Amino acid sequence: MRKILIVGAGKSTAVLIEYLLKKAESENLQLIIGDILVENAKQLAGDHARAKAISLDIFNVEERSNAVKEADIVISMLPARFHIEVAKDCLKYGKSMVTASYISPEMQMLDDEVKQKGLVFMNEIGVDPGIDHMSAMKVIDRIREKGGKIILFESFTGGLVAPESDTNLWNYKFTWNPRNVVVAGQGGVAKFLQEGKFKYIPYNRLFRRTEFIEIRDFGKFEVYANRNSLSYKKIYGLEHALTLYRGTVRRVGFSRAWNMFIQLGMTDDSYTMENSEEMSYRDFVNSFLPYSPTDTVELKLRHNLKLDQDDIMWEKLLELDIFNPEKIVGLKNATPAEILQKILMDKWSLGKEDKDMIVMYHKFGYELNGEKKQIDATMVHLGKDQIRTAMAITVGFPVAIAALKILNGTISTPGVQLPITKEVYDPILKELSENGILFEEKEIEYLGYNPLGEVGN
Amino acid sequence: MRKILIVGAGKSTAVLIEYLLKKAESENLQLIIGDILVENAKQLAGDHARAKAISLDIFNVEERSNAVKEADIVISMLPARFHIEVAKDCLKYGKSMVTASYISPEMQMLDDEVKQKGLVFMNEIGVDPGIDHMSAMKVIDRIREKGGKIILFESFTGGLVAPESDTNLWNYKFTWNPRNVVVAGQGGVAKFLQEGKFKYIPYNRLFRRTEFIEIRDFGKFEVYANRNSLSYKKIYGLEHALTLYRGTVRRVGFSRAWNMFIQLGMTDDSYTMENSEEMSYRDFVNSFLPYSPTDTVELKLRHNLKLDQDDIMWEKLLELDIFNPEKIVGLKNATPAEILQKILMDKWSLGKEDKDMIVMYHKFGYELNGEKKQIDATMVHLGKDQIRTAMAITVGFPVAIAALKILNGTISTPGVQLPITKEVYDPILKELSENGILFEEKEIEYLGYNPLGEVGN
Numbered sequence: 001m002r003k004i005l006i007v008g009a010g011k012s013t014a015v016l017i018e019y020l021l022k023k024a025e026s027e028n029l030q031l032i033i034g035d036i037l038v039e040n041a042k043q044l045a046g047d048h049a050r051a052k053a054i055s056l057d058i059f060n061v062e063e064r065s066n067a068v069k070e071a072d073i074v075i076s077m078l079p080a081r082f083h084i085e086v087a088k089d090c091l092k093y094g095k096s097m098v099t100a101s102y103i104s105p106e107m108q109m110l111d112d113e114v115k116q117k118g119l120v121f122m123n124e125i126g127v128d129p130g131i132d133h134m135s136a137m138k139v140i141d142r143i144r145e146k147g148g149k150i151i152l153f154e155s156f157t158g159g160l161v162a163p164e165s166d167t168n169l170w171n172y173k174f175t176w177n178p179r180n181v182v183v184a185g186q187g188g189v190a191k192f193l194q195e196g197k198f199k200y201i202p203y204n205r206l207f208r209r210t211e212f213i214e215i216r217d218f219g220k221f222e223v224y225a226n227r228n229s230l231s232y233k234k235i236y237g238l239e240h241a242l243t244l245y246r247g248t249v250r251r252v253g254f255s256r257a258w259n260m261f262i263q264l265g266m267t268d269d270s271y272t273m274e275n276s277e278e279m280s281y282r283d284f285v286n287s288f289l290p291y292s293p294t295d296t297v298e299l300k301l302r303h304n305l306k307l308d309q310d311d312i313m314w315e316k317l318l319e320l321d322i323f324n325p326e327k328i329v330g331l332k333n334a335t336p337a338e339i340l341q342k343i344l345m346d347k348w349s350l351g352k353e354d355k356d357m358i359v360m361y362h363k364f365g366y367e368l369n370g371e372k373k374q375i376d377a378t379m380v381h382l383g384k385d386q387i388r389t390a391m392a393i394t395v396g397f398p399v400a401i402a403a404l405k406i407l408n409g410t411i412s413t414p415g416v417q418l419p420i421t422k423e424v425y426d427p428i429l430k431e432l433s434e435n436g437i438l439f440e441e442k443e444i445e446y447l448g449y450n451p452l453g454e455v456g457n
Numbered sequence: 458m459r460k461i462l463i464v465g466a467g468k469s470t471a472v473l474i475e476y477l478l479k480k481a482e483s484e485n486l487q488l489i490i491g492d493i494l495v496e497n498a499k500q501l502a503g504d505h506a507r508a509k510a511i512s513l514d515i516f517n518v519e520e521r522s523n524a525v526k527e528a529d530i531v532i533s534m535l536p537a538r539f540h541i542e543v544a545k546d547c548l549k550y551g552k553s554m555v556t557a558s559y560i561s562p563e564m565q566m567l568d569d570e571v572k573q574k575g576l577v578f579m580n581e582i583g584v585d586p587g588i589d590h591m592s593a594m595k596v597i598d599r600i601r602e603k604g605g606k607i608i609l610f611e612s613f614t615g616g617l618v619a620p621e622s623d624t625n626l627w628n629y630k631f632t633w634n635p636r637n638v639v640v641a642g643q644g645g646v647a648k649f650l651q652e653g654k655f656k657y658i659p660y661n662r663l664f665r666r667t668e669f670i671e672i673r674d675f676g677k678f679e680v681y682a683n684r685n686s687l688s689y690k691k692i693y694g695l696e697h698a699l700t701l702y703r704g705t706v707r708r709v710g711f712s713r714a715w716n717m718f719i720q721l722g723m724t725d726d727s728y729t730m731e732n733s734e735e736m737s738y739r740d741f742v743n744s745f746l747p748y749s750p751t752d753t754v755e756l757k758l759r760h761n762l763k764l765d766q767d768d769i770m771w772e773k774l775l776e777l778d779i780f781n782p783e784k785i786v787g788l789k790n791a792t793p794a795e796i797l798q799k800i801l802m803d804k805w806s807l808g809k810e811d812k813d814m815i816v817m818y819h820k821f822g823y824e825l826n827g828e829k830k831q832i833d834a835t836m837v838h839l840g841k842d843q844i845r846t847a848m849a850i851t852v853g854f855p856v857a858i859a860a861l862k863i864l865n866g867t868i869s870t871p872g873v874q875l876p877i878t879k880e881v882y883d884p885i886l887k888e889l890s891e892n893g894i895l896f897e898e899k900e901i902e903y904l905g906y907n908p909l910g911e912v913g914n
Contacts, residue, residue: 189728194748198731200793201745202722204661209747265659271646274655288658290666291651292914293907300914336657450750457749457757 005071009035016396100126126395134425152365158249171251175356192229207255223247269337372446462528473853557583583852591882609822615706628708632813649686664712680704726794829903
């Protein structure tokens with residue numbers, strides 16, 4: 001039996017394991033599921049003959065190296081910062097590995113040694129990063145093979161609530177790590193390229209400079225810019241691209257409302273608030289408003305943000321019960337972002353029957369034989385239930401498929417990699433599409449931002 | 458002769474030296490002026506018999522220790538981060554020292570040793586910090602001695618252009634380090650206390666949450682909050698204060714206009730812009746606005762900031778010539794903040810005839826015999842010429858006076874200190890007032906923020 005060690009029994013691991021167990025007989029697999037809490041691992045292993053749960057503290061050198069030594073390949077589903085510990089053991093004991101996280105500088109530094117040992121360390125193979133890389137590179141390579149030159153690349157991804165479960169004014173619920181949503185856009189300016197012009201959006205304007213997109217019959221969405229659009233020039237080899245723009249998808253109206261929190265300072269994660277534990281939700285809001293002996297917190301907020309009382313933004317705040325003087329934060333030494341997260345989790349957590357949705361939208365503008373053309377590709381995936389969420393499926397499936405393909409030698413180019421070569425994306429996208437994760441493409445008229453070739457600003 | 462080593466021949470050093478040279482005969486002083494560029498030092502020393510210029514690179518251990526060894530006391534006018542090198546030598550060779558900078562953690566760590574050796578390391582003895590500490594503590598101590606309890610302390614300082622030289626729409630020119638003005642308010646939330654409520658203002662709102670003050674017949678000013686108001690609770694021992702608020706003074710309208718730069722992202726100092734060297738001022742502005750094939754940079758900015766064409770804010774931008782496509786930035790790998798600074802320096806540098814102004818305003822609210830009272834104290838100092846600016850005088854004089862008082866033993870309590878004790882502030886404030894730097898005090902009705910004792914928010 002070929003042993004796959006899966007480290008970390010987290011949210012998306014259940015789907016991944018389910019996928020691999022279905023293939024366990026035909027592929028002759030044994031899954032070893034390791035978690036610091038063996039109960040978590042046991043729950044995922046169930047009583048399946050081909051799954052075994054073990055207690056695994058990755059900071060316990062002996063536990064870790066024993067587990068890695070035994071495996072034929074390792075999948076790390078740990079938080080990104082912990083992969084490196086596992087990676088070093090994989091290198092030591094000559095095992096390939098798979099993660100869904102961005103390649104860290106420490107991981108990149110292992111590249112030479114990984115190549116020397118003929119191993120594959122496949123990273124960034126979840127949904128975003130992951131399916132975005134593969135689906136984009138597949139179209140980009142096809143255009144290039146025909147002799148086309150990419151002049152525009154835009155790519156948008158969002159984890160949202162499915163239309164049937166879209167029941168609040170924000171058209172949003174937490175479908176993954178809430179913390180990432182609360183601090184989204186922080187830590188650096190959003191930088192991108194439009195028609196050859198470098199553009200920069202500071203955090204305090206990020207959620208006001210959105211663009212609209214339509215996705216098939218799912219309707220209208222909006223996109224705010226990601227921080228790192230320019231780095232894709234090098235990763236995808238887009239040296240001719242005049243437009244490079246990546247963003248995060250939300251339902252229309254979310255960003256304008258979210259911007260209220262940014263303007264007030266509620267998303268700040270850089271300092272802790274005085275008396276955060278005893279503070280009420282109302283106190284929290286009031287901390288960001290001027291003192292007044294008489295005016296209410298409500299009026300001060302409306303005045304500060306210039307909200308009319310019939311503005312839907314105001315209704316959105318009320319829906320969060322954010323002015324409640326009875327609800328207590330109850331978090332010690334909490335940052336504004338942590339407190340806001342707690343307030344939002346009261347209202348935005350997925351209910352038992354709620355389903356989520358992943359949307360992805362790529363635009364490829366290119367020149368071929370002197371003509372400008374455009375391909376738009378969209379993917380929408382809906383969650384099935386609380387375990388088989390769209391997020392867990394679109395992260396877990398590509399990870400599982402990649403691990404199997406590496407084990408079987410279909411993917412064999414050694415090194416610290418991300419899935420941008422045909423060898424990787426072709427077989428994985430094929431298998432994803434057989435599992436219902438697929439893109440619809442259409443050729444449309446080239447739009448760009450300057451179709452008439454004006455001077456442009 | 459008693460030797461005073463002055464390290465760093467910078468902007469405010471000329472005034473400081475002039476002051477000390479006037480006393481050189483009567484006090485039997487010899488000034489040793491050291492700078493990494495000996496020419497700078499020579500210019501300040503002139504041909505005065507009691508002043509000597511030396512070449513002094515503080516990172517050259519030998520040069521540094523030789524200079525310190527020779528001195529009876531050391532004044533460091535270096536940028537704040539360099540004091541510690543000098544301080545360690547002062548400790549080694551048993552010399553007291555004076556700086557105008559905030560006490561760094563490294564400096565604070567020397568306290569025990571400085572005390573053991575009976576030395577005085579006096580810091581924060583310029584204008585802000587410096588005169589603010591002394592003038593505030595003098596009133597606070599006086600109120601306490603009468604049995605009063607401080608319930609409100611507010612303190613505002615600004616370096617501005619003198620009314621007679623106030624010739625632009627911004628009512629502002631650079632009277633000190635322009636860089637500090639451009640990045641003012643960055644690096645942490647502004648945190649203060651109003652009527653017992655903790656209040657937080659994020660950077661993107663800082664220049665919109667101003668308060669107005671009037672200073673005698675100099676008219677109306679506005680104040681934006683400093684970052685660190687709460688730390689003064691401990692420093693000044695204001696454990697009963699319900700209101701603690703420190704801020705920076707500008708002429709009314711400056712902050713609202715400055716906020717445009719913040720909103721656009723032009724004050725960001727955390728990343729460098731592409732092609733900054735070749736970029737025109739117009740390109741710079743356009744980098745922060747959405748791409749358009751047809752709309753002008755002007756209209757995009759007006760739309761983005763919602764400016765009517767007859768808004769004075771718009772005139773302020775035009776005055777800076779910020780839309781000029783011919784003016785080139787000419788700075789390699791520059792941050793937005795560096796580029797903005799350059800654009801502003803074209804227009805906001807002090808002219809030859811221009812004079813500056815320092816304003817300081819303290820409010821002390823207190824309870825005495827069950828009654829609430831308030832003292833307001835204001836100081837305005839006008840510059841004389843390009844060398845004897847108000848800033849150079851109000852920084853240089855207290856430094857010089859402190860050095861002399863330490864040398865003469867009037868100030869003798871050992872340790873790493875700031876000027877908050879009577880031993881320090883009494884003689885220095887007295888001598889400052891003899892030199893025209895003095896406060897006007899008036900008792901007024903207690904105002905606070907909640908005179909009627911409402912519940913308050």
